[in-house]
Amino acid sequence: MSDIINSLETGDAISNSADQQKLADFELHMSPHYEAIRRACIGKTRNEALGEELAQTVIMKAFKYWHTYQDQGKGPMSWINKIIQNAYYSQSTVEGKHNKNRVTVNADPNDDWQDDFIQNNAVESQLGASAESIVISQLDNEEILAAIQSIDPVFRAVALLNIIDGWKYKEIAEFTGIPANTVGTQVHRARGLLSSALRQKAIEYGIDPDSRKKKKK
């Protein structure tokens, strides 16, 4: 009897060890992409909460089927995109909630976002870009973070895929289903707003970077 128990315990230990190994391997390859997956799913659902829910589903499915992933030298994101598309359509078919809760973002390809950019940067003449650049480069992470988080979550997700993850408009379009020209619109809007917020902060602090410290006291 004790031999059977020992044998079962040994089997459990081996199984547990294999699971741990699988998890370690999965996290090694996938955890650097968690944020990009989250952002792509927010872009896909046009809703932050639904996007995070979808991203969690996608990552759990990826873990479940990790043994089927074959690295062909391009990394896991093309494989992940298939999981995103399948999970999105499964969830929206079963629950019918994606369309209902989807936020409508301005998708008018004729919308002149570029003029928005020019307007957003109307602050430029107050200090001069060079001086603003110096002040902005000395802002701390919390101030940068506040500016980023002031942007609409869907625009933010799409823009950060472009800025942080380095995705091209076409690539973002493939993952999110947003037309590439609309991706361009959203990236411009978000980057313009971010730029405007940080430039405003620079003006607030003035050219002298030390004035920032004084004002924070």
Added chain:
Amino acid sequence: MSNMSCHEAKRKVYEYLGEELDEKAKQEVDGHLSSCSRCTEEFDLERTISEMVISSSPRLMQSSDFYNRISNSLRSEIE
């Protein structure tokens, strides 16, 4: 010498920085920047902002509990 105006150059700043422009458009912007210090400063400023956003990435990740939720879900999956 580029015929591009400052207004046109500024409209292309994000495509330029994100390497979305085709070679011809990129050369036009480069041509303008080589003769316009004001636009060069504007482009440098936008580049600085991009670098600041990239450097804030770890803090951005910490500000959300998404990573922890995923980590916990994966661990409960193998328990």
